[in-house]
Amino acid sequence: MIHISRSVVGAAELEAMGRVMREDGYLGMGREVRAFEAELQEYLGGQLxxxxxxxxxxxxxxxxxxxxxSPGDEVLVQSLTxxxxxxxISAAGAVPVACEVYPDTVTLDLEDAARRITPRTRAVMxxxxxxxxxxxxxxxAFAERHGLRVIEDAAHTFGCTYKGRKIGSFGDLxxxxxxxxxxxxxxxxxxxxxxxxxVIQWVQDARLLGVQRDTEKRYQGARSWEFDVQHQGYRYHLSNLFAAVGRVQLGRFEGEFKPRRIALAQKYRTAFAGTSDLLLLHGDPGPIVPYMFAIKVLNGKRDGLRQFLRERGIESGIHYKPNHLLSFYGGGREALPVTERLYEELLTLPLHPGLKDAEIDSTIAAVMEFLSHAKLRS
Ligand SMILES: Cc1ncc(COP(=O)(O)O)c(C=O)c1O
Known part of the structure; x- marks a missing residue:
């Protein structure tokens, strides 16, 4: 089976977890989390x-x-996520307002988002x-024009750059x-x-049940006994054990994971350029360090290709079912035609740093074989 993705971890991550268990004496949030945060901060450009x-x-x-x-405020967000x-958004008591995307990048369509602004709109995601x-x-510029905050859902963009600057090193949140x-x-x-x-103070407190300034105590190996709580909090902090794994991964990213992800995406893009019935999304690997590799399969051929790959032991995925179609978020009460069409066309192919050359080669060969048969049939 060629998997669409997997965790690429090994001896170094295992050793780091072992070190925390042997030496730290505390698996919860403490020194290791502080070190991970400091290293991430340095990676993202420092003190600012x-x-x-x-x-x-x-x-x-x-x-x-x-x-x-505040509860009832609206947040503009693409449905296709x-x-x-x-x-x-809904966990915070706010209302997600489903927007369209641009079909060539699958990123938020700002003209569509602008039409959905109301007096309750506070942020764009x-x-x-x-x-x-x-x-x-x-x-x-859109956010500034409309007086909105920006919360970038950068789940897919760790290590990516925009105009030479790392995502997360600038902007609002x-x-x-x-x-x-x-x-x-x-x-x-x-x-x-x-x-x-x-925001920094609020989030630091909210991750530790709203206990005021508990973060600083935990970083010194202590905890709060006398404290106040002024707002709702959650049990959302990271553990030392997981931070230790993250630190090793951060160390492997630039030299190992990043070049491999870029090379794999480049290989797909070169192989598929100009292929009929298939469209590549816009965006160059390099600034983009692809977390996943999605293509558009046209003319109703997506599900056939998916089945063809499955029969050859190649996993594929559909990212994502649009949220406005989910019962909890309207159940398709409103139509978003561009998004719904993309939902029929998008297909995600295997991509992760552990993917072998032979595996990507057979995936490319299978896609090409299917498309050439499909062409003969049509
Ligand atoms: C676009 C997007 N946003 C948010 C998340 C949530 O991240 P997590 O799985 O760490 O909760 C994911 C995870 O896959 C994602 O793909």
Whole structure:
């Protein structure tokens, strides 16, 4: 079986977890989390940004939204995203407003989003689909024009750059995911990155049940006994054990994971360029360090190709079922034609740093074989 993705971890991650178990004396949130945050901060350009680690990317998005909105406020977000983006917004008591995407990048369609602005709109959540941040400058200009905050769902874009600057190193708020399949993993995990002091304090407290300034105590190996709580909090902090894995992964990213992901995506793009019935998404590997590789299969051939691959032991995926079609978010009450069409066309092919040359070669060969047969039949 050729898997669509998997966690690429080994002896170094195992050793790091063992070190925490042997030497630290505490598996919860403490020194190791502080070190992971400091290393992420350095990676993202230093003192101007603060990194707050959480136990998932969803938790990062949830706290980011809750820090900026009041119950009933609206957040503009593309429907075509993982349900985590929507759940994070509704968990905060805010309302996700489903928007269209541009079909060539699958990033937020700003003209469509503008039509959905109401007096309750507080924020916009662009999702960097398949590691492409789209036109971020246009998103920030849009937000400024309409007085909105920006929460970047950067789950797919760890280590990616926009106009030479790393995602997360600038802008309002960026939320990363370090779940088992992302560009770096800590097992499960995530982070909010921002320069906003109010948000930093709120998120740091909210991840530890709202206990005021518990973060600083835990970093010194202590905890709070006398404390106050002034707002709702959650049990969302990262553990030392997971942070230890994240630190090793961060160390492997530039030299190992990043070049491999870029090379694999480049190989797909070269092989598929100009192929009929198949369209590549816009965006160059390099600035984009692809977390996943999605293509558009046209003329109703997507499901046939998926079946053809399955019969040859090649896994593929559909990212994502649009959220406006889910019962909890309207059950398709409103039509989003571009998104619904993409839902019929998008197909994700295997891509992860452990994917072997022979595996990508057979995936490419199988796709080409299917498309040439399909052409003869049509
Ligand atoms: C676009 C997007 N947003 C948010 C998340 C949530 O991240 P996590 O799985 O770390 O909760 C994911 C995870 O796959 C995602 O793909």
């Amino acid at each position: 940004r603060t990194v707050i680690c959480l136990n998932s990317g969803t938790a990062a998005l949830h706290l980011a939204v809750q820090a900026l909105t 993982f349900v985590a983006s929507f759940q994070a 662009p999702v960097h689909y398949a590691s492409n941040p789209g036109d971020l400058e246009a998103i920030y 960026a939320c990363f995911s370090f779940d088992g399949l992302k560009n770096i993993t800590s097992g499960e995990g995530g982070a909010v990155v921002t320069s906003d002091p109010g």
